[in-house]
Amino acid sequence: MSHTEHHITSLKTLSIVFGALVFLTVFTVFTAQFDLGAFNVPLALAIALTKASLVVLIFMALIWDNKVNAVILAVGCLFVVVFISFILLDTEYRGDLSNTFEQTLMDERLEAERAAMGDTEAAESQAADH
Amino acid sequence: MSTPHSDQPAHVKHYFVSSEQQFDAAKMGMWLFLVTEILLFSGMFVAYTIYRSWHPETWAALSTALDWKLGGLNTIVLLGSSFTVALGIHHIQKGNKKGLIINLILTFLFAGVFLVVKYFEYSAKIEHGLLPGAAFDPHGISYGFDYATYNVPYGPQFFSIYFVMTGIHGFHVLVGMGLFAWITRKAIRGDFSAEYYTPVENCGLYWHLVDIIWIFLFPLLYLI
Amino acid sequence: MSHSANGMVNYLNHDKGIKSWLFTLDHKRIGIMYLVAVSLAFLAGGILALLVRIELLAPGETIMSADAYNQSFTLHAVLMIFAFIIPAIPAVMGNFALPIQLGAKDVAFPRLNLASFYIYLIGAAIAMSALIVGRIDGGWTFYTPYSTSIGDGILFVTAGVFVMGFSSILTGLNFIVTVHKMRAPGLTWNRLPLFIWSIYATSIVQVLATPVIGITVLLLFLEKAFQIGIFDPALGGDPVLFQHFFWFYSHPAVYIMILPAFGVVSDLMGTFSRHQVSGYKFVALSSVAIAFLGFLVWGHHMFVSGQSAVSSVVFSLITYLIGIPTGVKVINWVQTMYKGSVQFKSPMLYAIMFLFTFSIGGFTGIMLGVLAIDIHLHDTYFVVAHFHYVMMGGNVIAALGGLHYWWPKMTGKLYNETQAKIAAFLVFFGFNLTFFPQFIMGAQGMPRRYYDYLPQYEGYHQLSTYGSWVLGVGLFLIAYYLLVSVFKGKKAGLNPWGALTLEWTHTTTPPDHHNFLETPVVTRGAYDFHLARHLFEHGGEVTELEGMGDGASTLPETPATEDATV
Numbered sequence: 031m032s033h034t035e036h037h038i039t040s041l042k043t044l045s046i047v048f049g050a051l052v053f054l055t056v057f058t059v060f061t062a063q064f065d066l067g068a069f070n071v072p073l074a075l076a077i078a079l080t081k082a083s084l085v086v087l088i089f090m091a092l093i094w095d096n097k098v099n100a101v102i103l104a105v106g107c108l109f110v111v112v113f114i115s116f117i118l119l120d121t122e123y124r125g126d127l128s129n130t131f132e133q134t135l136m137d138e139r140l141e142a143e144r145a146a147m148g149d150t151e152a153a154e155s156q157a158a159d160h
Numbered sequence: 161m162s163t164p165h166s167d168q169p170a171h172v173k174h175y176f177v178s179s180e181q182q183f184d185a186a187k188m189g190m191w192l193f194l195v196t197e198i199l200l201f202s203g204m205f206v207a208y209t210i211y212r213s214w215h216p217e218t219w220a221a222l223s224t225a226l227d228w229k230l231g232g233l234n235t236i237v238l239l240g241s242s243f244t245v246a247l248g249i250h251h252i253q254k255g256n257k258k259g260l261i262i263n264l265i266l267t268f269l270f271a272g273v274f275l276v277v278k279y280f281e282y283s284a285k286i287e288h289g290l291l292p293g294a295a296f297d298p299h300g301i302s303y304g305f306d307y308a309t310y311n312v313p314y315g316p317q318f319f320s321i322y323f324v325m326t327g328i329h330g331f332h333v334l335v336g337m338g339l340f341a342w343i344t345r346k347a348i349r350g351d352f353s354a355e356y357y358t359p360v361e362n363c364g365l366y367w368h369l370v371d372i373i374w375i376f377l378f379p380l381l382y383l384i
Numbered sequence: 385m386s387h388s389a390n391g392m393v394n395y396l397n398h399d400k401g402i403k404s405w406l407f408t409l410d411h412k413r414i415g416i417m418y419l420v421a422v423s424l425a426f427l428a429g430g431i432l433a434l435l436v437r438i439e440l441l442a443p444g445e446t447i448m449s450a451d452a453y454n455q456s457f458t459l460h461a462v463l464m465i466f467a468f469i470i471p472a473i474p475a476v477m478g479n480f481a482l483p484i485q486l487g488a489k490d491v492a493f494p495r496l497n498l499a500s501f502y503i504y505l506i507g508a509a510i511a512m513s514a515l516i517v518g519r520i521d522g523g524w525t526f527y528t529p530y531s532t533s534i535g536d537g538i539l540f541v542t543a544g545v546f547v548m549g550f551s552s553i554l555t556g557l558n559f560i561v562t563v564h565k566m567r568a569p570g571l572t573w574n575r576l577p578l579f580i581w582s583i584y585a586t587s588i589v590q591v592l593a594t595p596v597i598g599i600t601v602l603l604l605f606l607e608k609a610f611q612i613g614i615f616d617p618a619l620g621g622d623p624v625l626f627q628h629f630f631w632f633y634s635h636p637a638v639y640i641m642i643l644p645a646f647g648v649v650s651d652l653m654g655t656f657s658r659h660q661v662s663g664y665k666f667v668a669l670s671s672v673a674i675a676f677l678g679f680l681v682w683g684h685h686m687f688v689s690g691q692s693a694v695s696s697v698v699f700s701l702i703t704y705l706i707g708i709p710t711g712v713k714v715i716n717w718v719q720t721m722y723k724g725s726v727q728f729k730s731p732m733l734y735a736i737m738f739l740f741t742f743s744i745g746g747f748t749g750i751m752l753g754v755l756a757i758d759i760h761l762h763d764t765y766f767v768v769a770h771f772h773y774v775m776m777g778g779n780v781i782a783a784l785g786g787l788h789y790w791w792p793k794m795t796g797k798l799y800n801e802t803q804a805k806i807a808a809f810l811v812f813f814g815f816n817l818t819f820f821p822q823f824i825m826g827a828q829g830m831p832r833r834y835y836d837y838l839p840q841y842e843g844y845h846q847l848s849t850y851g852s853w854v855l856g857v858g859l860f861l862i863a864y865y866l867l868v869s870v871f872k873g874k875k876a877g878l879n880p881w882g883a884l885t886l887e888w889t890h891t892t893t894p895p896d897h898h899n900f901l902e903t904p905v906v907t908r909g910a911y912d913f914h915l916a917r918h919l920f921e922h923g924g925e926v927t928e929l930e931g932m933g934d935g936a937s938t939l940p941e942t943p944a945t946e947d948a949t950v
């Protein structure tokens with residue numbers, strides 16, 4: 031049959047990619063030692079994304095594959111982005127109605143935090159009882 | 161019974177026109193399945209994102225409670241297993257059945273190592289009460305470190321997310337081991353050849369995805 | 385070849401015994417098994433609905449306690465949504481007709497297809513067992529923290545929904561691959577029947593959205609079992625986050641319900657208007673557009689949940705956008721009828737009914753999408769009426785149309801057309817009598833999910849309950865004459881409707897086990913009646929298979945259906 035069409039990735043390419051993946055793992059551990067402030071998360075994510083892309087494109091051979099499979103993956107990822115970003119639109123602006131006082135919200139948050147503390151303390155004392 | 165495609169190789173099902181059509185269909189089905197997996201995990205990533213953005217201090221503090229050395233080791237182990245799967249497919253594409261079998265067994269073993277490491281990680285967490293939700297109760301001292309300092313607000317959420325994410329991931333590793341045991345057996349029986357290796361290809365795709373999920377989990381949970 | 389072209393050997397009788405059904409890989413038989421299963425779910429859900437309506441006949445306790453009432457409407461909804469309406473059209477008619485319309489011998493993964501049927505059964509059984517374990521009374525939406533505060537039954541419901549979700553995913557996945565990879569020679573995307581387009585769009589939604597309900601109910605399960613505190617506010621979790629998760633699936637899920645209905649209606653409009661469906665490409669692509677837009681509006685269920693105002697505004701605006709592709713469809717259907725010559729056979733009656741009822745449902749949906757109006761209408765009977773106009777008036781009416789349309793092909797028998805018309809009228813009248821009063825009392829403030837009510841709503845509730853009886857009679861009449869037709873019905877011809885899709889033009893009635901005697905080659909679009917005049921040369925019913933001139937002998941003459949072209 032026409033299986034000859036299937037792309038065979040050379041051993042050399044596979045090995046190079048594996049090497050790169052290991053290197054990037056070491057690199058992300060290394061960068062995590064430093065506090066880069068706001069860049070901590072984006073950098074870690076960028077490295078992870080690079081690694082994931084290498085796996086997808088070379089190990090999973092998507093780069094040589096039928097384009098429809100790439101579209102499927104892209105659509106899937108798109109909806110993950112939609113999922114996260116639309117929820118952030120709520121959670122990042124929760125309580126933005128003008129009739130909600132800043133103070134009320136802060137009080138509520140403090141109270142919730144205290145409640146959470148209280149709960150864990152209660153759990154602790156319970157554990158101590160045993 | 162009509163056998164309209166008797167000129168086809170034995171592995172081609174009667175409702176397919178050609179081996180190529182069957183292979184493409186199976187692979188497309190697998191990619192669709194992988195997308196469902198991605199969306200399943202996305203729920204956990206959403207929960208992670210929301211709680212992290214609400215309680216960044218908790219997240220920064222508690223990521224140190226996870227052992228990056230073990231997490232890093234497991235990352236390398238999983239990357240290695242992805243590599244061996246890719247090698248296995250390379251070999252069978254060239255008709256090297258022995259190369260396939262060796263690499264499948266290696267993959268299976270790597271997956272086992274991953275779970276063993278995970279087991280040690282989990283037991284350490286459980287021992288010190290670093291548990292999800294209501295069970296969260298950090299205590300005990302080891303190597304001069306007092307675990308009670310991990311008792312911060314929203315700590316339970318961090319460990320809920322940690323356990324659910326790694327738990328679902330670990331479950332996928334377990335399923336992967338089952339799959340590799342199955343296709344290793346098939347490979348030893350000589351079912352695969354350069355013409356037909358669809359199950360290997362699809363299990364490989366699945367396995368790479370499991371690897372990719374971990375590629376994200378590792379920095380998000382252990383490092384930052 | 386053991387095929388005989390005289391219609392004697394077919395997929396129903398080529399193999400006998402219960403095992404030949406339970407282990408079948410034939411998409412047609414799996415479709416029939418789904419038909420039986422979802423009909424039972426519909427029956428169970430329907431009986432619960434009738435009970436709920438009787439309870440509401442008068443204020444105060446009528447036939448059941450408040451507790452029983454809450455459990456009844458919850459179980460009604462869970463059954464209707466997860467066990468009936470989601471699989472109804474795709475798994476029954478999609479399974480039966482989609483591969484044949486594509487000119488394929490089967491779906492791409494027949495084993496997976498059978499597996500998905502059993503997974504569905506197992507899931508439904510688990511969910512039903514919650515009834516025994518007890519006390520599920522928070523409605524089908526399972527909002528936290530209430531849902532985690534009730535008994536352990538919730539564990540079963542969530543597990544059941546999780547499992548049924550798998551079935552839905554596998555069906556969708558199977559259909560997408562089948563549409564991509566298994567089309568007959570000549571069947572280009574532009575020639576696909578609109579039913580296929582809509583099932584294709586539905587499948588996209590199934591594959592992308594269902595995993596999220598999976599993780600949602602899984603987390604809910606863990607929340608209940610281990611108090612993980614993701615959704616439970618008492619443990620520091622966020623209940624609104626649960627609503628986001630839930631509606632990320634459940635709004636797209638309403639398109640899993642309605643898109644297949646659009647497809648059925650498109651096919652019916654084309655066939656019974658004897659005319660190319662107007663704006664074919666727009667109708668086809670609007671399904672895909674709706675599938676995608678449908679993912680961006682879930683927050684319109686949460687306007688009063690306390691989500692941020694910014695997100696409410698965004699969700700509200702995108703909700704209006706959905707009206708555009710939906711309107712495109714409705715307008716094109718009307719134009720198809722206007723340009724064609726309409727035959728008022730019973731399937732077409734349902735298609736026309738659909739135009740009325742679905743449009744009311746859609747327009748009221750847009751009303752609910754308006755922020756200020758929804759504050760007033762949220763959680764009232766207005767919402768109940770809205771979603772019944774889209775789910776019952778949309779999906780179920782279209783499903784009935786589809787069932788009447790494909791019934792002769794599925795069973796080889798014709799049902800009694802007069803009884804079918806009477807039943808159609810009863811369903812239409814009963815449906816509107818049941819649900820229209822709910823708009824009025826909802827707008828006046830009658831809250832939903834209430835056991836008791838103020839005397840001022842009594843008249844509306846009574847009308848609604850009487851309507852439900854008429855509706856019930858209509859549905860039982862349908863069940864009756866369809867069952868009778870299986871045993872006593874007249875033999876159906878090859879193509880009693882004069883339709884142009886492959887299941888009518890290229891298969892025997894009922895179809896052969898392998899669907900086609902020879903692989904069809906498609907040379908025209910699904911509704912190109914002007915290119916298929918030769919089929920209608922003899923006037924009236926089509927009795928010859930297209931492109932079967934040589935190999936197969938013609939089928940015996942069958943009497944034309946009762947109604948001539950109007």
Ligand code: HEM
Nearest residue numbers: 638641642684685746749750752753762763767771774775
């Ligand atoms: C034009 C299209 C549509 C629009 C703009 C729309 C809009 C809405 C809105 C805004 C709500 C929330 C009302 C509230 O809770 O206050 C709602 C509820 C609902 N809609 Fe729709 N809708 C549309 C079509 C559909 C379709 C096609 C279906 C199903 C086949 C459907 C099923 C439902 C259900 C089940 C609910 C109630 C959910 C619950 O709270 O239990 N809708 N719709």
Ligand SMILES: [Cu+2]
Nearest residue numbers: 635638684685
């Ligand atoms: Cu909605």
